[in-house]
Amino acid sequence: MNVLSAKNLTKIYGGKGDANSTHALNGVQIEIESGEFVGVMGPSGSGKTTLLNILSGIGKPTTGTVEISGRNIASLSKNELALFRRQKLGFVFQEFNLLDSLTLKENVMLPMILDKRKPDEMEAKAKEIMSLFEIYEIANKYPYSVSGGQQQRTAVSRALVNDPVIVFADEPTGNLDSKSSKAVMHCFEKINTERNSTILMVTHDPFAASFCKRIIFIKDGKVYMEITKKASRQEFFDRILDCLAVLGGEKNDL
Numbered sequence: 001m002n003v004l005s006a007k008n009l010t011k012i013y014g015g016k017g018d019a020n021s022t023h024a025l026n027g028v029q030i031e032i033e034s035g036e037f038v039g040v041m042g043p044s045g046s047g048k049t050t051l052l053n054i055l056s057g058i059g060k061p062t063t064g065t066v067e068i069s070g071r072n073i074a075s076l077s078k079n080e081l082a083l084f085r086r087q088k089l090g091f092v093f094q095e096f097n098l099l100d101s102l103t104l105k106e107n108v109m110l111p112m113i114l115d116k117r118k119p120d121e122m123e124a125k126a127k128e129i130m131s132l133f134e135i136y137e138i139a140n141k142y143p144y145s146v147s148g149g150q151q152q153r154t155a156v157s158r159a160l161v162n163d164p165v166i167v168f169a170d171e172p173t174g175n176l177d178s179k180s181s182k183a184v185m186h187c188f189e190k191i192n193t194e195r196n197s198t199i200l201m202v203t204h205d206p207f208a209a210s211f212c213k214r215i216i217f218i219k220d221g222k223v224y225m226e227i228t229k230k231a232s233r234q235e236f237f238d239r240i241l242d243c244l245a246v247l248g249g250e251k252n253d254l
């Protein structure tokens with residue numbers, strides 16, 4: 001089943017005639033099926049964040065369309081889009097974006113609180129997901145008193161509580177050390193294999209990317225190439241490194 005379909009996406013920042021305009025996307029097509037775990041990689045400035053923002057309704061394309069679950073998101077009003085994003089999409093960012101004044105569990109429950117769900121239902125859902133990610137024992141702690149990896153696993157839990165049709169993640173391991181990155185990537189892998197969650201993740205990190213099943217490489221605002229996992233994660237990791245070498249521009253990031 002198709003979850004996301006994007007056609008002919010272009011994005012020009014600063015207006016077409018403007019001498020300072022930037023062509024951030026130049027005709028991108030992407031199809032994502034239910035249960036896929038897709039990575040987006042590419043050099044700095046290649047358009048990854050622009051693409052993710054447009055696919056998730058944060059930004060508007062200059063031309064082109066994005067359909068999620070068969071709905072053209074440009075056809076939604078501002079309020080409808082806000083509701084659609086809260087109920088149908090999950091978001092994970094590099095900076096965790098947790099509220100410092102709430103416990104980890106309250107942070108996880110936040111999207112459900114906004115939807116006025118029943119307290120025992122919220123409790124059960126938070127317990128289920130936080131247990132899966134091995135952070136339920138620390139559910140009553142505050143973000144400042146736990147590690148970066150535990151904060152990010154809380155953010156991933158929060159992204160999942162409304163059973164989104166797709167989870168968007170922009171550099172989810174960007175602020176984490178290698179051990180915490182690994183734990184967070186195991187969480188993504190777990191929800192993808194055990195719960196069939198559909199994930200689209202932007203990353204610079206070939207190790208994080210090796211957990212994906214498919215990688216789309218972007219260069220100069222275009223899809224440059226695509227690879228699919230066939231064997232082990234190690235074999236996929238090696239092929240990702242080969243692609244990055246061909247793509248160029250990543251050496252300083254590694």
Ligand SMILES: Nc1ncnc2c1ncn2[C@@H]1O[C@H](COP(=O)(O)OP(=O)(O)OP(=O)(O)O)[C@@H](O)[C@H]1O
Pocket residue numbers: 013014022023024042043044045046047048049050051
């Ligand atoms: N709000 C904006 N206004 C003007 N130009 C922008 C804006 N956001 C991004 N750009 C430009 O669009 C291009 C693509 O930027 P984008 O942030 O999508 O790249 P990226 O692949 O996410 O890079 P990075 O790996 O550094 O995060 C760049 O040339 C960038 O300078």
Ligand SMILES: [Mg+2]
Pocket residue numbers: 048049050
């Ligand atoms: Mg970016």
